[in-house]
Amino acid sequence: MSEPTTDPTADPAADLASDGALETAVGFAAAQAILKPRKARPFYGRHPWVLDSAIHHIQGEVADGDVVDLMTDTGKFVARGIFNSQSRIRVRLYSWDIHQALDDAFWRGRLETAVALRQTLGLEKRDGACRLVFSEADGLSGLVVDRLGEWLSVQVTGLGIERRLDGIIEVLKELVHPRGIFIRTEKGIASAEGVQLRDGLHWGEAPSGPAFITENGIRYGIDLAEGQKTGFYIDQRENRLAAARYMRDRRVLDMFCYSGGFSLNGAVHGGAREIYGFDSSAKAIALARANAELNGVTVAKFEEADCFKALDALKVNRERFGAVILDPPKFARSRSSLDDALRAYHKLNRMALDVLEPGGILVTCSCSGHVTREDFFHLLLGVAEQSKRGIQVLETRGAAPDHPTSVTCLESEYLKCFICRVV
Numbered sequence: 402m403s404e405p406t407t408d409p410t411a412d413p414a415a416d417l418a419s420d421g422a423l424e425t426a427v428g429f430a431a432a433q434a435i436l437k438p439r440k441a442r443p444f445y446g447r448h449p450w451v452l453d454s455a456i457h458h459i460q461g462e463v464a465d466g467d468v469v470d471l472m473t474d475t476g477k478f479v480a481r482g483i484f485n486s487q488s489r490i491r492v493r494l495y496s497w498d499i500h501q502a503l504d505d506a507f508w509r510g511r512l513e514t515a516v517a518l519r520q521t522l523g524l525e526k527r528d529g530a531c532r533l534v535f536s537e538a539d540g541l542s543g544l545v546v547d548r549l550g551e552w553l554s555v556q557v558t559g560l561g562i563e564r565r566l567d568g569i570i571e572v573l574k575e576l577v578h579p580r581g582i583f584i585r586t587e588k589g590i591a592s593a594e595g596v597q598l599r600d601g602l603h604w605g606e607a608p609s610g611p612a613f614i615t616e617n618g619i620r621y622g623i624d625l626a627e628g629q630k631t632g633f634y635i636d637q638r639e640n641r642l643a644a645a646r647y648m649r650d651r652r653v654l655d656m657f658c659y660s661g662g663f664s665l666n667g668a669v670h671g672g673a674r675e676i677y678g679f680d681s682s683a684k685a686i687a688l689a690r691a692n693a694e695l696n697g698v699t700v701a702k703f704e705e706a707d708c709f710k711a712l713d714a715l716k717v718n719r720e721r722f723g724a725v726i727l728d729p730p731k732f733a734r735s736r737s738s739l740d741d742a743l744r745a746y747h748k749l750n751r752m753a754l755d756v757l758e759p760g761g762i763l764v765t766c767s768c769s770g771h772v773t774r775e776d777f778f779h780l781l782l783g784v785a786e787q788s789k790r791g792i793q794v795l796e797t798r799g800a801a802p803d804h805p806t807s808v809t810c811l812e813s814e815y816l817k818c819f820i821c822r823v824v
């Protein structure tokens with residue numbers, strides 16, 4: 402009988418030793434992160450986050466931002482990633498192939514694949530907005546890139562990506578030819594990851610005034626330098642249109658309206674009779690008003706207010722609506738705040754039902770990754786019970802397909818948008 406053929410993953414040390422060049426070549430690891438016993442399973446399952454608590458020790462010299470190999474306690478290669486001592490996610494994994502270097506060609510390949518997907522989705526129009534790179538869901542943990550018309554808005558949430566940003570930016574320039582690239586840093590990320598806090602134009606030219614995009618045939622002005630998130634909530638593109646289909650001749654309340662996306666779709670595509678949008682941010686309300694004007698929409702009125710207070714006041718004044726949209730900010734920022742968040746979502750939905758007429762439409766969203774779809778159903782059950790009203794879920798929706806979900810990192814599934822009829 403002949404010898405079994407060598408499985409390269411079975412004995413990585415031998416494999417690397419047989420080709421000494423590998424150890425020192427660019428993109429290969431000089432050090433290994435050795436897992437604690439029985440901690441390897443999620444990483445064989447290709448989850449990309451190795452928390453500090455899963456690692457037993459580091460073998461060899463490694464600095465933040467360096468490539469490191471993840472090994473089992475018995476010395477088997479699991480995956481290749483990037484080390485960061487400043488983050489709870491001690492290693493972010495990018496490849497499960499022992500022969501794959503994390504070199505320039507690797508990052509270019511991942512970016513090309515991500516951009517090609519958006520072309521497949523028909524989202525390459527120069528005046529449109531789409532998410533070109535969605536972190537873990539595109540195998541690029543720590544990088545988010547939105548294209549807003551002719552500009553790119555880049556968010557860096559991992560140190561490994563930050564260290565390679567110059568190369569990544571060059572590839573993006575080549576692939577999508579933007580006029581300018583902005584970098585935005587989410588609150589709290591700089592300290593959690595040890596990445597530099599930056600906000601503003603990074604390369605190229607800035608638009609003179611707002612950047613303009615078209616989505617679902619509606620024009621929006623976007624504040625690239627100071628707008629929320631990367632400037633526009635692109636993930637709701639298809640939900641705005643879906644919700645609009647239920648708005649005909651209805652009086653609509655658009656809570657947490659930001660730049661007016663749900664309102665404008667309700668007016669332009671849905672034929673809503675009148676629309677009231679509320680947001681606590683004065684800048685958001687200014688954007689929403691400007692966008693309504695830009696599209697010749699006169700049925701939508703926007704007002705700066707806290708949505709909980711506004712709902713209270715509307716109830717007291719016995720105002721009633723044929724549709725209510727709830728698109729609040731992330732209430733659950735961590736697992737520990739989940740219970741408080743669920744209570745807040747419950748309260749909000751309960752209050753919405755108080756101003757929703759029988760047979761009315763409730764469009765209710767949650768962008769907290771920690772709140773599962775099942776949690777959300779359960780929450781609506783509680784609301785139905787307490788308000789003694791029937792809730793029929795007509796559509797359970799998520800983020801638009803340029804925000805894919807990686808089945809090996811379910812944290813990439815975050816947006817729930819349920820369209821319901823309330824009897």
Ligand code: SAH
Pocket residue numbers: 629633634637656657658659660661662663679680681682685706707708709728729730
């Ligand atoms: N529906 C919007 C996106 C909403 S994002 C769209 O389609 O584009 C969440 C919004 O909630 C933000 O604009 C933020 O300013 C607002 N917000 C946060 N807390 C609020 C509160 N307590 N009351 C009213 N608005 C609030």
